Amino acid sequence: MVHNYTEEAVRRALxxxxxxxxxxxxxxxxxxxxxxxILALSLNQLPPHYVASNEGTIFTKVSFDQIGGKAQVIAAITNAIKTVSAHPRH
Ligand SMILES: [Zn+2]
Known part of the structure; x- marks a missing residue:
């Protein structure tokens, strides 16, 4: 099974x-x-980081480092929140 660490990180931080x-x-x-x-917009701003695994991904702080750091993830989410709240589609 292929996992995208970036998606995992964003889902957890969001x-x-x-x-x-x-x-x-x-x-x-x-x-x-x-x-x-917000999730979709955040992921569009961040590079994907795919890993193959037979079992569930073990997610640690290291994963944030692998995708450019937690600050970059938070910045992408914050940008996405601003965009979505300016033009909500609900
Ligand atoms: Zn809404």
């Missing part, structure tokens, strides 16, 4: 980044549709 963003911008929507748009 709820925290969105929650943090909503503290400063309470009007930001977090419905399922907006979350999926």
């Amino acid at each position: 709820p925290d980044v969105l929650q943090e963003y909503r503290l400063a911008h309470p009007d930001t929507c977090d419905c399922q549709r907006c979350r999926e748009d």
Whole structure:
């Protein structure tokens, strides 16, 4: 089975980044549709990092380093949140 570490990293980081963003911008929507748009937009900004594995991916901090660092992931998610909240499709 092929996994995309980038997707795993974004899926894990997204709820925290969105929650943090909503503290400063309470009007930001977090419905399922907006979350999926944010996920897709974030992934379009980040390089994929595929790994083949027979078992479930063991995800550690190392994975963030493999895809350019956690800061880059958070920046991509934040950009995506801004774009989606400016033009929500829900
Ligand atoms: Zn929404």
